[in-house]
Amino acid sequence: xxxxxxxxxxxxxAEATGLSVHTLRYYERIGLIHSIxxxxxxxxxxxxxxxxxxxxxxxLRATGMPIHQMQRYAELQRMGDETLPxxxxxxxELRRSVEAHLAELxxxxxxxxxxxxxxxxxxxxxxx
Amino acid sequence: xxxxxxxxxxxxxAEATGLSVHTLRYYERIGLIHSIxxxxxxxxxxxxxxxxxxxxxxxLRATGMPIHQMQRYAELQRMGDETLPxxxxxxxELRRSVEAHLAELxxxxxxxxxxxxxxxxxxxxxxx
DNA sequence: TCTTGACTTAGAGCGCGCTCTAAGTTGTAG
DNA sequence: CTACAACTTAGAGCGCGCTCTAAGTCAAGA
Numbered sequence: 063x064x065x066x067x068x069x070x071x072x073x074x075x076a077e078a079t080g081l082s083v084h085t086l087r088y089y090e091r092i093g094l095i096h097s098i099x100x101x102x103x104x105x106x107x108x109x110x111x112x113x114x115x116x117x118x119x120x121x122l123r124a125t126g127m128p129i130h131q132m133q134r135y136a137e138l139q140r141m142g143d144e145t146l147p148x149x150x151x152x153x154x155e156l157r158r159s160v161e162a163h164l165a166e167l168x169x170x171x172x173x174x175x176x177x178x179x180x181x182x183x184x185x186x187x188x189x190x
Numbered sequence: 191x192x193x194x195x196x197x198x199x200x201x202x203x204a205e206a207t208g209l210s211v212h213t214l215r216y217y218e219r220i221g222l223i224h225s226i227x228x229x230x231x232x233x234x235x236x237x238x239x240x241x242x243x244x245x246x247x248x249x250l251r252a253t254g255m256p257i258h259q260m261q262r263y264a265e266l267q268r269m270g271d272e273t274l275p276x277x278x279x280x281x282x283e284l285r286r287s288v289e290a291h292l293a294e295l296x297x298x299x300x301x302x303x304x305x306x307x308x309x310x311x312x313x314x315x316x317x318x
Numbered sequence: 319t320c321t322t323g324a325c326t327t328a329g330a331g332c333g334c335g336c337t338c339t340a341a342g343t344t345g346t347a348g
Numbered sequence: 349c350t351a352c353a354a355c356t357t358a359g360a361g362c363g364c365g366c367t368c369t370a371a372g373t374c375a376a377g378a
Contacts, residue, residue: 073354084337087357103344105355125298129335150309153302160299164292170253171288174281181278201324212367215327231374233325257365 069099069107079116086116092129094119094136125160197227197235207244214244220257222247222264253288 076083089095090106095116099107108116122132135152138145204211217223218234223244227235236244250260263280266273 071355082337083355085335088336091357103355104357105344121298121301123335124294125302146309146313150306150313153306153309157299157302157306160295160302164295164299166252167288167292167295170249171285171292173249174253174285174288178278178281178285181274181281185274185278199324210367211325213365216366219327231325232327233374251365 068110069101070109070113072106072108075108075113075116078113079120081116081120089116089119093133094129096136096140122156125156126163127156196238197229198237198241200234200236203236203241203244206241207248209244209248217244217247221261222257224264224268250284253284254291255284 070078072083072086075081075086079086081089086095086106090098095112098112099109101107119132119136122135123129127135131152135149138149138152198206200211200214203209203214207214209217214223214234218226223240226240227237229235247260247264250263251257255263259280263277266277266280
C-alpha cells in the first residue's frame with residue numbers, strides 16, 4: 063500500500079481541522095503533537111493518524127481542558143500503554159468537570175429563559 | 191426605614207459574591223457596575239440591589255458572554271425602559287449561544303465517556 | 319500620639335492561548 | 349531564468365479578563 067499519497071501538508075490539515083497553520087505549529091512546538099514526519103524539503107507531512115489525534119485534541123480543548131493538562135496527556139500517550147491508568151484518571155476528572163459545567167450552564171439558561179419571558183411580558187403589556 | 195444598615199463595604203460584597211475586591215473595582219471602572227454610593231470617607235457602599243446586579247453579572251460571565259457585551263447590556267440598563275427590546279434581543283442571542291455550547295459539550299461528553307469505557311475494558315483485560 | 323489596616327485611584331503586570339512577524343529555503347509555473 | 353507561493357524556525361506581540369502595585373487617605377484602637 064502506498065502511504066505516501068495519504069500524507070497531508072500543513073495547509074491541508076489546517077483546512078481539515080479548522081485550526082490555523084500557526085496553531086498547528088504551535089501545538090507541535092509545545093508537545094501536543096509529536097513526531098510529525100518531514101518531507102525531504104523539511105515540510106511537515108501529516109498522516110491520517112495525526113489528523114485523528116488533532117481532532118481529539120480539539121475535543122479536549124472544547125471541553126475546557128487547559129493546555130498544560132493536554133501536554134501531560136500527550137506525554138502519557140507517547141509513553142505507551144503503561145500510562146493507560148493515569149490517562150483514564152484524567153478522562154474521568156475531565157468528565158466530572160464537564161458534567162459540572164453542563165449543570166451550571168443549564169441553571170443559568172433557566173435564569174436567562176425566565177428573564178426573556180419577563181421582558182417579553184413587559185413589552186407585550188406596553189404595546190398591546 | 192433605615193437603609194443605612196443595609197449598605198455593605200467592598201470586602202463584604204467580595205465575600206458575598208465570590209468576586210475579589212480588585213474585580214469589583216475593575217467592574218465599576220469599566221462601567222459594568224454604576225453609581226455605587228460612597229460613604230463620607232469616599233469608601234464604596236453597596237446596596238442590596240447592587241449585590242443583585244453583581245450576581246446577575248456573574249451569571250452572564252459564566253455563560254461565556256464577553257465583557258464588552260456585558261458593558262453594552264449595563265449601558266442599556268442605565269438608559270432605562272426604552273432599551274428593553276435591545277436587552278431582550280441580547281438575552282435571546284445569549285440563549286442561542288448557551289444552547290449551542292450545551293449541545294457541543296454533551297457531544298464531547300459522549301466521546302469522553304466512550305473513551306473511558308474503552309480504556310476501562312483494556313485495563314480489565316490486562317489485569318483480569 | 320502612633321500604628322494598623324481597610325479603603326481610595328491610576329496604572330502596570332500577568333497568564334492563557336494563540337497569532338503574527340522576520341528572515342530564510344525550496345519547488346513549481348510562466 | 350525568474351518570480352512566486354508555500355513552507356521553515358525562532359521569537360515577539362496581542363486580546364482577554366483579571367490581578368497586583370504604588371502612593372495616599374482615613375478611622376479606630378493601644
